[in-house]
Each structure stands twice: as C-alpha cells, then as structure tokens.
Amino acid sequence: MKYDYLIVGAGLFGAVFAQEAKKKGKRCLVVEKRDHIAGNVYCEEIHGIQVHRYGAHIFHTSDPKIWDYVGQFAEFNHYINSPIARFRGELYNLPFNMNTFSKMWGIATPKEAQDIIASQIADLGITEPKNLEEQALSLVGRDVYEKLIKGYTEKQWGRDCRELPAFIIKRLPLRFTYDNNYFNDPYQGIPIGGYTRLVEKLLEGTQVRLQVDYLAHREELDKLADKIIYTGMIDQFYDYSLGVLAYRSVRFETEELEMENYQGNAVVNYTEREVPYTRIIEHKHFEFGKQPTTIISREYSSEWHKGDEPYYPVNDQRNNWLYAQYKEKAQREAKVIFGGRLGSYQYYDMDKVIGAALEWCKELL
Numbered sequence: 001m002k003y004d005y006l007i008v009g010a011g012l013f014g015a016v017f018a019q020e021a022k023k024k025g026k027r028c029l030v031v032e033k034r035d036h037i038a039g040n041v042y043c044e045e046i047h048g049i050q051v052h053r054y055g056a057h058i059f060h061t062s063d064p065k066i067w068d069y070v071g072q073f074a075e076f077n078h079y080i081n082s083p084i085a086r087f088r089g090e091l092y093n094l095p096f097n098m099n100t101f102s103k104m105w106g107i108a109t110p111k112e113a114q115d116i117i118a119s120q121i122a123d124l125g126i127t128e129p130k131n132l133e134e135q136a137l138s139l140v141g142r143d144v145y146e147k148l149i150k151g152y153t154e155k156q157w158g159r160d161c162r163e164l165p166a167f168i169i170k171r172l173p174l175r176f177t178y179d180n181n182y183f184n185d186p187y188q189g190i191p192i193g194g195y196t197r198l199v200e201k202l203l204e205g206t207q208v209r210l211q212v213d214y215l216a217h218r219e220e221l222d223k224l225a226d227k228i229i230y231t232g233m234i235d236q237f238y239d240y241s242l243g244v245l246a247y248r249s250v251r252f253e254t255e256e257l258e259m260e261n262y263q264g265n266a267v268v269n270y271t272e273r274e275v276p277y278t279r280i281i282e283h284k285h286f287e288f289g290k291q292p293t294t295i296i297s298r299e300y301s302s303e304w305h306k307g308d309e310p311y312y313p314v315n316d317q318r319n320n321w322l323y324a325q326y327k328e329k330a331q332r333e334a335k336v337i338f339g340g341r342l343g344s345y346q347y348y349d350m351d352k353v354i355g356a357a358l359e360w361c362k363e364l365l
Contacts, residue, residue: 003029003224008214009231011039012350013340015202016357017229019073022205024365029224030203031212036196037203039231039340040311041350043194046256048291049284050194054309055250055299056267056281057195060185061351067187069354073201076189079286082180083267083279087147094269095182096144097175104143110176117141117174132164139172151273156248156301165316190286222335227364231340233310234326242325245345246318247310253277253298262294276300313345337364 005021007014010032018028036042040054058081061067070076085092093099101113120141129135132153136145149172153161157168181188191198214221215236222228230237235245266285270277277298284294304310313319323345330338339360341348348356 001027001029001224003027003226005029005227005229006031006221006225007229007231009039009340009342010034010037010199010203010208010210011231011340012041012199012202012353013231013343013357014039014229015199016354017339017361018206019202019204020358020361021365026365028206030206030208031214031221032208032210033213035211037208037210038196038199041195041199043196045194046295047293049289049295050287051254051283051295051297052195052281052286053252053254055252055297055311056286057350058183058188058190058286059350060183060188061349062185062187063351063355064187066351066354069358070191070198074191074193074198077192077287079190079266079288080188081182081267082265083182083269084263084265085148085152085269085271087151087271090147092148093180094148095173095175095180096140096148097180098178099180100144100148104147113176117144129166131162131166132168133161135166135169136161136172139169140174144172148271150271151275152269152271152278154273155276155278158248158301158303192287226335228336229360230336230338231343233342234323234330234338234345237336237338238326238329242329243322244306245322245326246314246316247304247308248312248314249302249304249308250311251300251302253300254295256293256295258293260290260292260294262296310342312347313341315346319345 004026005028007018007028007030010030014030018030021028041057042053043050044053058079083094085094092103098110098113102108105116107113117140120143121138124137126134126138129138136149150161157164263280263282266282267279269279277300279299281297282294284291337360338344339356340353
C-alpha cells in the first residue's frame with residue numbers, strides 16, 4: 001500500500017500528527033523501533049499501578065486550546081506536582097517557597113526570607129558569574145544553593161558546578177508564598193489510566209508497526225510514502241556525518257515493595273551529592289492509588305553514549321552550533337519533516353510537543 005505519510009516514532013508528536021492527518025483523509029503508517037507506543041510517556045500497568053517507565057511525566061499547560069485538545073482523548077485527574085527535596089534527612093518543599101524558607105531558617109514572613117537571601121547574596125559579592133555555581137549563588141544565596149541545588153545539579157550533569165557554564169541557570173524562581181505547586185500553569189493533571197491510553201486514542205484508525213527500525217530499513221520504507229515525519233535523532237538520521245550531538249541519559253531501577261506507601265509523595269529529589277540517584281518516583285501517587293503494594297523507581301543521571309536512550313539535549317554553544325548545521329541540511333530535504341524533541345534537539349514539555357505537531361499539521365495538511 002502507498003501512504004501519504006510515513007511517521008517514524010509513536011510518541012506524542014507522531015501520534016498527534018497521525019490523528020490530524022487521519023481527520024483530513026490522509027493515509028499514515030507509523031513505525032516504532034520499541035515494542036510499545038507512546039515514546040517516553042509510555043506507562044506500563046503493574047498490579048493496577050501505572051508505572052512511568054521512562055520517568056515521571058506531569059502534563060501542564062497555560063494554553064486552553066492544548067488542554068481542550070488532549071481532553072478529547074483522555075480524562076485527566078487533578079494531580080498537582082509538589083515535589084519534596086531531601087538533604088541529609090531534612091525535607092524541604094519545592095519549588096523554593098515560604099515552606100522551604102521556614103523549614104530552613106525557622107522564619108515565618110516573606111520579609112524575613114527576602115532579607116536573609118539578600119544578605120547572603122550581598123556577602124558573596126559576585127558581580128559577573130563565571131560558572132554555574134557563581135550564577136546560582138548570585139540568585140539564591142549560599143544556604144539554598146548548597147542544600148538544594150549543588151549536589152542535585154552535579155549529579156544531573158556529571159561534573160562539578162564550577163565546571164558548568166553559568167547560562168545553564170538563567171533564573172531560579174523564588175516564591176514568597178506558602179504554595180507548593182511546582183508549575184504556574186493553570187491546567188495540570190495526569191491522564192486517568194496513564195499516558196499509553198491517551199496515545200492509543202490518538203493512534204486509533206492508524207496502522208502502527210512496532211519493533212521496526214526505520215534507519216535499518218530506510219530504503220524500503222521510504223518507498224511506501226510521499227512524505228516522512230521523522231521524530232528520531234537528527235544527527236543519527238545523517239549517520240552522524242557532521243558530528244555527534246551530546247545528551248544526558250537516565251537509568252532507572254524499578255522495584256515493587258510490599259508496603260502500601262513508601263515515601264508519601266510521587267517525587268522526592270535527593271539533593272546531596274553522596275546519594276547516587278537524583279530522585280525516587282513512587283508511581284501510585286500520580287493517581288492517588290490505594291493498592292496494597294507500591295512501585296518505586298530510582299533515577300540515575302548518566303553520560304549518553306551511542307546506543308543509550310537520549311533524554312536531555314546538552315544545549316551548550318558547541319552542540320547548538322552543530323545542531324544548526326544539521327538543521328540546515330534538514331531544511332533542504334524535500335520529503336522529510338523533522339519533529340519532536342530528538343528531531344528538534346530541544347527539551348520540550350509535553351504541551352509544547354503537541355503544539356509543535358499541530359502547527360506542522362496546519363502547514364502540511
């Protein structure tokens with residue numbers, strides 16, 4: 001069969017494009033190298049618990065059109081992201097807010113917190129931050145930096161904060177209210193029954209082939225369609241001909257525990273450097289589960305190597321320059337459209353992925 005579009009990747013970008021193309025009467029074939037749909041938002045049900053196999057995903061947006069769009073395909077619960085930070089047995093609320101400052105300094109009013117932070121920043125006398133450490137210290141002072149930023153950031157990036165460029169942290173929001181809601185977006189929640197169901201609905205009526213490596217069968221697959229929507233790694237598409245783009249990867253240790261409640265919260269960050277993992281996710285809390293057992297995942301940040309799962313692009317000067325060279329090649333492609341976080345070499349929130357897919361649909365369909 002001849003298709004209008006071959007969509008490489010069954011994640012959110014590809015699934016949204018397939019849904020919109022189907023509405024316009026287009027024939028699409030989706031190929032996916034994994035053994036499941038939904039990309040990194042894939043949820044696997046284990047004993048009634050939706051396990052986020054590739055890390056926690058909380059849907060949030062300020063765009064009512066995107067919220068209404070996803071609401072066509074899933075019912076969302078009222079989950080609010082309120083992570084906890086753990087530093088040497090001390091627990092702090094995130095994002096940095098009055099609950100954080102009250103616990104840290106034993107104070108109660110916004111003015112007290114503002115005065116302490118301003119005093120610490122003034123004592124440091126940093127005028128032109130030369131690295132990430134100096135940048136963070138100049139924004140939040142020593143206490144918040146050393147307890148809640150330094151160790152976690154060094155684990156995320158695999159190097160000392162003094163070796164990281166200042167631009168990685170452009171700002172660090174400080175809230176002088178007792179509000180633990182991590183996101184400012186008015187729309188937030190988790191699809192009831194997990195993200196896989198959402199993507200299943202988006203792909204309804206579209207042919208999907210799993211465990212198909214597009215790059216290994218490119219020649220024969222390209223013949224099947226007039227246009228290709230490619231959501232894989234842009235440098236791999238070109239066989240790394242200009243160089244390899246850098247990513248950070250994540251490794252997960254997941255286990256089921258014979259207890260109802262392990263940590264009392266869906267997300268707990270471990271901010272001291274000595275603890276090897278960055279955070280523990282307790283999956284049942286995303287859906288307020290009451291199952292007799294619980295499932296947790298420890299997350300370990302690591303350097304990415306070919307063959308690893310790429311998670312976070314390293315958008316430093318060198319990699320942004322290299323991506324620009326690949327993008328220039330991509331724009332000359334007559335048949336291929338690059339999309340999604342890997343095709344665009346950007347870390348997208350889910351609503352931005354969906355928004356970008358819808359924009360491409362408007363242009364192409």
